[in-house]
Amino acid sequence: MTPHDPPIFRFAPSPNGRLHLGHARSALLNQEFARRAGGRLLLRIEDIDLERCRPAFVAGIVEDLAWLGFTWEEPVRRQSDHFEDYRDAAKRLRERNLLYPCFCSRRDVARCAAAKGGATTDPDGAPLYAGTCRSLPMREAERRIAAGEPHVWRLAMNRALDVAPRELGYSRFDADFRQESVPCTPSRWGDVVLVRKDTPTSYHLAVVVDDALQGVTHVVRGTDLEAATDLHVLLQALLRLPTPWYHHHALILDSGGGKLAKSRGSETLESLRARGWTPEMVRSAVRAGVP
Template identity: 50%
Template sequence: MNQPVFRFAPSSNGALHLGHAYSALLNHSMAQEEGGRFLVRIEDIDTTRCTPMLEAGILRDLEWLGLDWETPVRRQSEHFADYTEALETLVEAGLVYPSFFTRGEVRAYIAEAEAEGEAWPKDPDGVPIFPPVDQERSEAERRQRMEDGEPYAWRLDMEAACRHIGETLFWEEDGEGPEGETGIVTANPRAWGDVVIARKEIPASYHLAVVVDDALQGITHVVRGRDLIYATAVHRVLQELLKLPVPRYHHHRLVLDESGRKLSKSANDTSIASLREAGASPHDIMRMIGFELP
């Protein structure tokens, strides 16, 4: 049996908060319990917002919490070639298309449809499904726009992707699935519509980068927050299209603020660094998030 491999993969676009602490500690603890490996991966494909200084702060916080991990740390910004290769596979298979619609154009298109009485569908995050305009453009128009240097994103043609796979997708959930179930969960990728998987200047979105990284790093257990549980359906599609191994999933509870909202990096009062500077200890952090060591 292969050794279990767990990972904590923060984005270096801000400081770690209490929710990150819970996820990191849980991954580290589960890796120890399973006699497995624990990796840290820095998700920094957004090279404008992610900085070495913020990355250093993340690693400092994790070390202060008492975690250790294998080195070297994988940084997404150093592996664009891996994502480009995966994207080219999808392009050659005709499963993605260039999307030129701006956010303003999308809002206007949907507003017009709703004004005419159409109930516009939304994805599991509550965001309106992307309109079909770009998907319906001719190949000649697409090529011309790309040659003219127009900004564009690569979107997965979800309907074509699901037809290509030709079977119902599942994942193995060790936590609780979308309906509270444990065990085999049925994926519903069509609920997302045509998601962005890359941009002209960056060869991957979160969806594409995470499945490629998990495969290349041999991740066997993906342990992350329940806010990402529905995105797993998109990841399962990409894993099938790219013929990548499928890890087990565990979507853990979220650490919420006093108003019951999910913590965000903009709320600096919940950052690990600010709490440390205010005199908190690692055990204080564990108590605050309700984490108990085995």
């Protein structure tokens, strides 16, 4: 069993669409792990994207989870209510000279990568940032910020690795809570954006802060986020936060071999329910990994 007493698990969907079978697998695995470990189970709404997230989707998440028989502790943490926590974390990193302002648009980054004949990509497939603004004099950066020029804040990866522990890693656990140590290579993410133009955070910064503030000890999520764990472990070290144990489960794929996703129009739990599916049918499909 685990050394944590009591273990704390969480399911943390984003309300930018309705849940599908992939979400159901993650939610039900979290519930099963928490039950077997005698732990607590939290629900967190990750709604930092104020343009795409909708109250109706939050209500839909609650409806779908209740239908599945997924239960959680109250209150539910909503990221949009806690922007100050993320501002504080970013401030701590800036004070250590680990963040720098970047005025490049996504188009600028892509154009620069194309000019170099195709740059190395990060684990998500996006071109690694070339560091155009990394050496921009702070006086010039402050002038542009004061003038209202749109900008993000990027992690200075080289400086971050200089001050982080030399050996970074985390504990990965299996279905029997056996754990093994996994080394991290956060450098493959490059100078990642930690504060976006439209919100005072990014997914990576917010999830690390939230897990620490909520006392999460075990993170159960899909293999599509396995590479991000390297970056999260680095941020935990830089912010002096605890590192949970991690379990990355296999994804449910569609008939074309792609992962289920809202952006791909994957069938939702709401739609399956309307077609006569029962919670047990969803559980069976989740166990089989077949939509």
